[in-house]
Amino acid sequence: MSQAIPLRMPTITKTVDGNERRVGVEIELSGLGYQQLVNLAAELLGGEAAPQSRYVSKLETPLGNFIIELDSDPIKDLDLADERLPEIIRELGGQAMEVIDAAAELIVPLEIVSPPMALSDLNQIETLVDKLREAGALGSREAIYFAFGLQLNPELPDLKPATLVRYYQAFAVLYDWLKAHHQLDISRKFTPYIEPWSSEYTDLLVEDDYAPNQRQMMVDYLESNPTRNRALDLLPLFAHLDKPLLDQYVEDPRIKSRPTLHYRLPDCDIDNPGWHFSSVWNDWVVVEQLANHSEDLAELRALFRESRKINLHNLTTSWQETSANWLKSKGYV
Numbered sequence: 001m002s003q004a005i006p007l008r009m010p011t012i013t014k015t016v017d018g019n020e021r022r023v024g025v026e027i028e029l030s031g032l033g034y035q036q037l038v039n040l041a042a043e044l045l046g047g048e049a050a051p052q053s054r055y056v057s058k059l060e061t062p063l064g065n066f067i068i069e070l071d072s073d074p075i076k077d078l079d080l081a082d083e084r085l086p087e088i089i090r091e092l093g094g095q096a097m098e099v100i101d102a103a104a105e106l107i108v109p110l111e112i113v114s115p116p117m118a119l120s121d122l123n124q125i126e127t128l129v130d131k132l133r134e135a136g137a138l139g140s141r142e143a144i145y146f147a148f149g150l151q152l153n154p155e156l157p158d159l160k161p162a163t164l165v166r167y168y169q170a171f172a173v174l175y176d177w178l179k180a181h182h183q184l185d186i187s188r189k190f191t192p193y194i195e196p197w198s199s200e201y202t203d204l205l206v207e208d209d210y211a212p213n214q215r216q217m218m219v220d221y222l223e224s225n226p227t228r229n230r231a232l233d234l235l236p237l238f239a240h241l242d243k244p245l246l247d248q249y250v251e252d253p254r255i256k257s258r259p260t261l262h263y264r265l266p267d268c269d270i271d272n273p274g275w276h277f278s279s280v281w282n283d284w285v286v287v288e289q290l291a292n293h294s295e296d297l298a299e300l301r302a303l304f305r306e307s308r309k310i311n312l313h314n315l316t317t318s319w320q321e322t323s324a325n326w327l328k329s330k331g332y333v
Helices: 034-045 087-092 094-107 123-134 161-181 186-190 199-205 214-224 235-247 277-291 294-307 312-316 319-329
Strands: 022-029 048-053 056-061 064-070 110-113 150-154 262-264
Touching (some): 034 064, 161 214, 161 294, 199 214, 214 235, 235 262
Antiparallel strands (some): 022 150, 056 064, 064 110
8 A cells, every 4th residue: 555645735725704725525436335435434433323314324523523324315305105106015025125225326426525624624535535445445546437526616716716726727727737646547537527617618717817706716617618627627716706607507506616626536536545635625625726826827727728739849749748847847736
């Protein structure tokens, strides 16, 4: 097993109000039974589990309330006593549920959803992931139908359009580098959860004179990306900023309003001894650093725009390679 590297901290660790920034983490996995995961997480996080509904438990811990659930609404909400079901199925009762449970736990991901955690507490997620691996947790590589992911919801330092645009730009120019840094599991190739932003929007975003107000910033994005299915999903943030405007483009009850970005990683490789939460988080910190270093961001944006032109150099050199070399030369990695 490779050793985890220390968790790095972003350049800006506090919000404009002076509070420590927070981040939510969502981890999908298999290999453990639902109740086994609930009991293990309670032990590791020092919490007490309280069932909320079938396959949903709230775990009260010193860090806040975690949610542990089976990530499938139809199964979570299934009620075999429902009079709308055929009588023979209702009569099977618990026997039917045992079969459904066994099948669901094999192919439907279990999910741990953290509360917004202070940056200084993220080391506890690192420990949790390692202990779950030791207990037999499985990730995306185990089977083609395991399209499991890991998601980060970092709180932003402030919500000024200029700040937000810098973060978007940093992510856009580093997208290929980020993707190459994490195994792209084959199961995710058949799902839409790792889609980049549209090329049209990205070209607009990286221009030097791009300085929209909040409404224009949202409209520009939503006209090209009216969907949750993006690697960096901005819809939760937009729901927080201007829900009525968002609703003109996307109405989806799954969108949760929050003052964060929503970064969907391509997979969760939790059963790989060489995979650690620290490497995932530290790659995100590179985005943070670039977003808050205006001169470097401008330089990399210019290189990115150049890479979009058709010429011999660009036909023989990938943007992923160019950006990786640039990051190394600048000391980001």
